[in-house]
Amino acid sequence: MDAPVFIVFLFSSFLLFILPRAVKYNFTLLLISSSTVLTSIWCFEIFNTAEEVLNIRYSIAGLFDFPLLTIDRLSAFFIVVINITVFTGILFAKGYLEPYQNTKRQLSFTIHYFAYLWLYFSMLLVVMLRDGFAFLINWELMSLSSFLLVIFDAEDRSTLKTGINYLIQMHVGFAMLLIAFLITEKATGTMSFDALTQYFSGRPNILLFLLFFIGFGIKAGFIPMHTWLPEAHPAAPSHVSGVMSGVMIKMGIYGLLRVLLSVQSDLLWIGTIILAVSLISGILGVMTAIIQHDLKRLLAYHSIENIGIIGIGIGLGIIGKATGNNGLALLGLSGGLLHVLNHSLFKSLLFYGAGSVYRAAHTRTIDHLGGLIKKMPYTAVFFLIGSLAICGLPPFNGFISEYLIYLGMFKSLSGANLYQIITILFSIIGLTLIGGLAVFCFTKAFGMVFLGQHRSANAQNAVESGKGMLVPQVIIIVLILMIGLGSSLFVKPIFKLITEVFHLKGDIPVTLTSINSLQQISILGGMFILLIVAILIYRRIHLRTKVISYGPTWGCGYTAGSHKQQYTATSYADNFGYLANPVMGNRKVFRNIEANDIFPGKRKFLTHNFDVFKRYMIDNPITVMQELLKKIAIMQTGQIQHYILYAFVFMLIVFILTFFKAI
Amino acid sequence: MKFAGIFLIIMAAAIFPGIILRVKSIAGGRKGPGIFQPLKDIRVLLMKGSVFSQTTSFIFQIAPTIALATVVIAILLVPVANQDAVFAFEGDFVFFAYLLALGKFFTIISALDTGSAFEGMGANREALFSMLIEPAFFILLATFAMFTGYTSFSDIMTHFHITDNHYVMIFSILGFYVLIQIAMIENSRVPVDDPKTHLELTMIHEVIILDNSGFDKALIHIGTFLKFSIYGALISSYLVPAGWNIGAQVALFIGIQVFFATIIGYLESFRARNKMVKNSQYILTVSAIAIIAFVIVLILTNKL
Structure with a gap:
C-alpha cells in the first residue's frame, strides 16, 4: 500500500520550519494536494471494491509499528468532505493572508501553515483510526492545531481569550471521551471502537452513549454544548472558520455515527x-x-x-x-x-x-x-x-x-x-x-x-x-x-x-x-x-x-433621503x-421621550444580545464560583507562619484519623 | 390530458382577480371596472417603459423573473380537478413549498435592493409572516399523509374523500379552513395584509414591489394571479371527490374558483385588516387549528 508515502507526508510537514519564506505557502499547498490525491485514491478503492474495509498497516523494519489505519465507507465519505474543504481553504488562505505579510512575523505564518496542515492530517487520522488511544491522541492534536489557528490574531487580547475558552471546552469534551474509552477498556480489555460492540452487547447502552454524546457533541456544537462555537469562529481567520465550521465540527458527527454503529439496545x-x-x-x-x-x-x-x-x-x-x-x-x-x-x-x-x-x-x-x-x-x-x-x-x-x-x-x-x-x-x-x-x-x-x-x-x-x-x-x-x-x-x-x-x-x-x-x-x-x-x-x-429611465428610489415624496434612512439589520x-x-x-437600552421633552436633544439607542445558554450555564456559575473561591482565599494570607500552621493542622488531622482507625 | 390542467389553472388565473374586483365594487355600491380589468392592466404595463432606481443592482432586475418562474414550475405539481399533476412524486409538496419560498426570497431581497426604509419594513414583515405560516402548511400535509398513506399532492387528493363519518367531517372542515387561510396569507390578502392600503407604512406585500414598473411589474402581477388559482385548484381537488366524472370535476373546479374569488371579495369588503402586531398571533392560530385537525386524524385512525 501507499502507507509509507502518507507517513512521509506527515513528517515532511516539519520541513516548513526550515524552508525559505517564499516557498512556505506553496509547500503547504503541495502537501495538501498530494495528500488529497492519495487519500482520494483510497476512497475510490473502497467505494469500488466489495470489501467493507481497507486496512493500511505499516511498520519501520519491524521495530516501530504505526497504528493501523482502517478505512470503511463511512470514513471514506468523511475523507472526501475533509479533502474538499481543506483544499479550497488553503487556496482561499493565500489571498486572505496577503495583507498580513508585512505586519506579521514570519514565525506566525510558519506556525499557521503548520497548524493548518496538522489540522488536516489529524482530521484524516481521526476518521481512519480505530484504536482508542491513537484516536484520542489525534483528537487532541485536532483541538491543539485548531487552537493555534484560531489565535492567529493573538495581538488582539480578546482573540487569545476566545482561543483559551475554546481550548478549555475542547478538553472538557476530551475528558468525556477519555472516561468513555476507559470504561470500555475496563470492561473489555481493549480500548478501541471495535471493542465498543463487545461492550454494548449485554450491558445498558444509554449511559456510555451519553458520555460519548457529550464528548462528541461539544465538538459538533449541539446546544447547550455550543458556547465555544460562536466565539471561536468569528475570531479565527476566514479560511480557518470555513474549515472549522465546514469539517472540523463534523468530526463530532463522525464520532457519534461511529459509536452508533456499535450501539445495540x-x-x-x-x-x-x-x-x-x-x-x-x-x-x-x-x-x-x-x-x-x-x-x-x-x-x-x-x-x-x-x-x-x-x-x-x-x-x-x-x-x-x-x-x-x-x-x-x-x-x-x-x-x-x-x-x-x-x-x-x-x-x-x-x-x-x-x-x-x-x-x-x-x-x-x-x-x-x-x-x-x-x-x-x-x-x-x-x-x-x-x-x-x-x-x-x-x-x-x-x-x-x-x-x-x-x-x-x-x-x-x-x-x-x-x-x-x-x-x-x-x-x-x-x-x-x-x-x-x-x-x-x-x-x-x-x-x-x-x-x-x-x-x-x-x-x-x-x-x-x-x-x-x-x-x-x-x-x-x-x-x-x-x-x-x-x-x-x-x-x-x-x-x-x-x-x-x-x-x-x-x-x-x-x-x-x-x-x-x-x-x-x-x-x-x-x-x-x-x-x-x-x-x-x-x-x-x-x-x-421601451423607454428605460433611472431615478432615485421612491421616497414617499421625500427627496432628500440619505443612506442613513435605510432599514438596518x-x-x-x-x-x-x-x-x-x-x-x-x-x-x-434607550431613554423614553418624556412628556416634557419639548426639544429632544441627542440621544442614544443601543441593542445588544447575549447567548442565554452561555450566560446561565457558563458565565453565571463561574461568577458564583469565583465569589465562593474569593471567600476561601481568606486563608491565603501570604504569611509563612500561617502556612506552617495549616500543615501542622493537616498532620494533626491525619494523625487523629489514623489513631481512630487503629482502634 | 395532464396539460389541460395547466390550461385550466391559467384560465382561472385570468378571471380570478377580476371577480374579486367586481365583487368588491358591487358590495361597495360602485359601478366598478369590468371583470377583465386586471388583464387590461397587465397589457398596459407591458406596453410601458421601466423606471429603475439608481440604488438597485441586477438583483432587482432578475427577481421578478425568478419569482414568476417558481410559480410556473409550482403549477406543474398541482393536481387540477383530481387529475394527476404533470409531475407527481413522493414528497412533491416539500418541493412545492420550498420553491415558492425561493420566489419569496428573491422578492424580499429585491425590496432590500432599493435601499428604501419602507420596502425594508415590508420585506421584513413579508419574511416574518411567510415564515410563520409555513408550519401550518406542513402540518396540514402531514395530516393528509397520515390519513391517506400517500405523500404526493396528486395521490393525496385522489385518495382523500369527504365521507359522512362525523370525525372526517370535522377534520375536513378544519382542513378546508386551514387551506383557505394559507391561501389568503400566501397571497397577501385581508386580514393579514390589505392590497388596497394607501399608506406605505401599513403595507406588506404592496410596499415591497413599490419600485417595480413596466414589464417587471406585469410579471409580478401574473405571478400573483397564478398563485391564487394554484390554491383554488388545491381547494377544489380537496373538496370534490375523485370518483366523480371528469365533466363534473371540471365544472366544479371552475365553480369553486369563482366561489373562492367571491368569498375573498366579500371578506375584503366587510372586514378590516388586523393590527400589524396581531398578525403573528393570528397566523400562529392557523397552525394551532392545523394541529387540531391532526389530532382528529389520530382519533380517526385509532392511534389515540
Missing part, C-alpha cells in the same frame, strides 16, 4: 435524545443567528442550526432502526449524512464570502455594511448562492438533504404508532420552522450586507477581492450545483453506504422510489433554470423597444426579536 431512547437535542439546536441556533450583528457570528450560529438538521436526520434514522422502520432509517441517516457534505460546501463558501467582505470593508458588523454588490459583484453572487443553498431552497444542494429527511418523516406517518407520530410531528414542525427562519436570516444577511446603499465609509471604499480568493468559491459552487441538479448520482452511493454500514436488512422499497423522485426534482430544477433564462432573454428583447430583526424575546437575550 436502548436505540429508541438514544434516537429520541439525539432528535430532541438536535431540534433545540436547530431552532434556537437559527433564532439566535437572526439577532446577531456580526456577520461571522451569524454564520457560526447557523453552523449550530445545520448541526441540528444533521442531528434530526440521524436521530430519526436511529428511531427508524429501533422500530424496524428501515425506510425512515435509510432516509433519515442518508439525509443527515448528505447534509454533512452539503453544509461543508455552503458554509465554507459563506465563510469565504464573509472573509472577502471583511478584507474589503474591514468590518464584520452588518449594520456598517451595505451596497457591496456594486463594489464586489462576484463575491455577492457567490454569497447569494451560498445563502440560497443554506436555506435549503431548490435547485441547490441544501434542499436535497432536507428533502430526504422530510420524505422519511412523511412516509413513516401512516404506519407509525402514537409515540412515533408525535415525535415525527415535532420534527416536521421543527424542520419547517428552521427553513422559514433561515430564509428570514439570510434575506437579512445578504440584503443588508450587499444590497441598498453603503452604511459607512468602509463599505463605500470596498473593492472586489482577487482571483485567488474567488477561484476556491467557484469550485465550491460547481459542486453545490452538481449535487443540487444531479442529486440522484450522489444519493445512490450514500444509500448504499448507509445500508451497508448500518446493516439495514431486507429490501427497502424507498430506495428506488426516492431515487426516482430525486430524478424528477432534477428535471424540474433544470426546467426552472431554463425557464428563468427564457424569460430573461424575452425581457431583454422586450425592454429594448437590527430593525429588520426587530419584529422577530419581539416575538422571540422570551427565549432569547435581546436587550434594548
Whole structure:
C-alpha cells in the first residue's frame, strides 16, 4: 500500500520550519494536494471494491509499528468532505493572508501553515483510526492545531481569550471521551471502537452513549454544548472558520455515527435524545443567528442550526432502526449524512464570502455594511448562492438533504404508532420552522450586507477581492450545483453506504422510489433554470423597444433621503426579536421621550444580545464560583507562619484519623 | 390530458382577480371596472417603459423573473380537478413549498435592493409572516399523509374523500379552513395584509414591489394571479371527490374558483385588516387549528 508515502507526508510537514519564506505557502499547498490525491485514491478503492474495509498497516523494519489505519465507507465519505474543504481553504488562505505579510512575523505564518496542515492530517487520522488511544491522541492534536489557528490574531487580547475558552471546552469534551474509552477498556480489555460492540452487547447502552454524546457533541456544537462555537469562529481567520465550521465540527458527527454503529439496545431512547437535542439546536441556533450583528457570528450560529438538521436526520434514522422502520432509517441517516457534505460546501463558501467582505470593508458588523454588490459583484453572487443553498431552497444542494429527511418523516406517518407520530410531528414542525427562519436570516444577511446603499465609509471604499480568493468559491459552487441538479448520482452511493454500514436488512422499497423522485426534482430544477433564462432573454428583447429611465428610489415624496434612512439589520430583526424575546437575550437600552421633552436633544439607542445558554450555564456559575473561591482565599494570607500552621493542622488531622482507625 | 390542467389553472388565473374586483365594487355600491380589468392592466404595463432606481443592482432586475418562474414550475405539481399533476412524486409538496419560498426570497431581497426604509419594513414583515405560516402548511400535509398513506399532492387528493363519518367531517372542515387561510396569507390578502392600503407604512406585500414598473411589474402581477388559482385548484381537488366524472370535476373546479374569488371579495369588503402586531398571533392560530385537525386524524385512525 501507499502507507509509507502518507507517513512521509506527515513528517515532511516539519520541513516548513526550515524552508525559505517564499516557498512556505506553496509547500503547504503541495502537501495538501498530494495528500488529497492519495487519500482520494483510497476512497475510490473502497467505494469500488466489495470489501467493507481497507486496512493500511505499516511498520519501520519491524521495530516501530504505526497504528493501523482502517478505512470503511463511512470514513471514506468523511475523507472526501475533509479533502474538499481543506483544499479550497488553503487556496482561499493565500489571498486572505496577503495583507498580513508585512505586519506579521514570519514565525506566525510558519506556525499557521503548520497548524493548518496538522489540522488536516489529524482530521484524516481521526476518521481512519480505530484504536482508542491513537484516536484520542489525534483528537487532541485536532483541538491543539485548531487552537493555534484560531489565535492567529493573538495581538488582539480578546482573540487569545476566545482561543483559551475554546481550548478549555475542547478538553472538557476530551475528558468525556477519555472516561468513555476507559470504561470500555475496563470492561473489555481493549480500548478501541471495535471493542465498543463487545461492550454494548449485554450491558445498558444509554449511559456510555451519553458520555460519548457529550464528548462528541461539544465538538459538533449541539446546544447547550455550543458556547465555544460562536466565539471561536468569528475570531479565527476566514479560511480557518470555513474549515472549522465546514469539517472540523463534523468530526463530532463522525464520532457519534461511529459509536452508533456499535450501539445495540436502548436505540429508541438514544434516537429520541439525539432528535430532541438536535431540534433545540436547530431552532434556537437559527433564532439566535437572526439577532446577531456580526456577520461571522451569524454564520457560526447557523453552523449550530445545520448541526441540528444533521442531528434530526440521524436521530430519526436511529428511531427508524429501533422500530424496524428501515425506510425512515435509510432516509433519515442518508439525509443527515448528505447534509454533512452539503453544509461543508455552503458554509465554507459563506465563510469565504464573509472573509472577502471583511478584507474589503474591514468590518464584520452588518449594520456598517451595505451596497457591496456594486463594489464586489462576484463575491455577492457567490454569497447569494451560498445563502440560497443554506436555506435549503431548490435547485441547490441544501434542499436535497432536507428533502430526504422530510420524505422519511412523511412516509413513516401512516404506519407509525402514537409515540412515533408525535415525535415525527415535532420534527416536521421543527424542520419547517428552521427553513422559514433561515430564509428570514439570510434575506437579512445578504440584503443588508450587499444590497441598498453603503452604511459607512468602509463599505463605500470596498473593492472586489482577487482571483485567488474567488477561484476556491467557484469550485465550491460547481459542486453545490452538481449535487443540487444531479442529486440522484450522489444519493445512490450514500444509500448504499448507509445500508451497508448500518446493516439495514431486507429490501427497502424507498430506495428506488426516492431515487426516482430525486430524478424528477432534477428535471424540474433544470426546467426552472431554463425557464428563468427564457424569460430573461424575452425581457431583454422586450425592454429594448421601451423607454428605460433611472431615478432615485421612491421616497414617499421625500427627496432628500440619505443612506442613513435605510432599514438596518437590527430593525429588520426587530419584529422577530419581539416575538422571540422570551427565549432569547435581546436587550434594548434607550431613554423614553418624556412628556416634557419639548426639544429632544441627542440621544442614544443601543441593542445588544447575549447567548442565554452561555450566560446561565457558563458565565453565571463561574461568577458564583469565583465569589465562593474569593471567600476561601481568606486563608491565603501570604504569611509563612500561617502556612506552617495549616500543615501542622493537616498532620494533626491525619494523625487523629489514623489513631481512630487503629482502634 | 395532464396539460389541460395547466390550461385550466391559467384560465382561472385570468378571471380570478377580476371577480374579486367586481365583487368588491358591487358590495361597495360602485359601478366598478369590468371583470377583465386586471388583464387590461397587465397589457398596459407591458406596453410601458421601466423606471429603475439608481440604488438597485441586477438583483432587482432578475427577481421578478425568478419569482414568476417558481410559480410556473409550482403549477406543474398541482393536481387540477383530481387529475394527476404533470409531475407527481413522493414528497412533491416539500418541493412545492420550498420553491415558492425561493420566489419569496428573491422578492424580499429585491425590496432590500432599493435601499428604501419602507420596502425594508415590508420585506421584513413579508419574511416574518411567510415564515410563520409555513408550519401550518406542513402540518396540514402531514395530516393528509397520515390519513391517506400517500405523500404526493396528486395521490393525496385522489385518495382523500369527504365521507359522512362525523370525525372526517370535522377534520375536513378544519382542513378546508386551514387551506383557505394559507391561501389568503400566501397571497397577501385581508386580514393579514390589505392590497388596497394607501399608506406605505401599513403595507406588506404592496410596499415591497413599490419600485417595480413596466414589464417587471406585469410579471409580478401574473405571478400573483397564478398563485391564487394554484390554491383554488388545491381547494377544489380537496373538496370534490375523485370518483366523480371528469365533466363534473371540471365544472366544479371552475365553480369553486369563482366561489373562492367571491368569498375573498366579500371578506375584503366587510372586514378590516388586523393590527400589524396581531398578525403573528393570528397566523400562529392557523397552525394551532392545523394541529387540531391532526389530532382528529389520530382519533380517526385509532392511534389515540
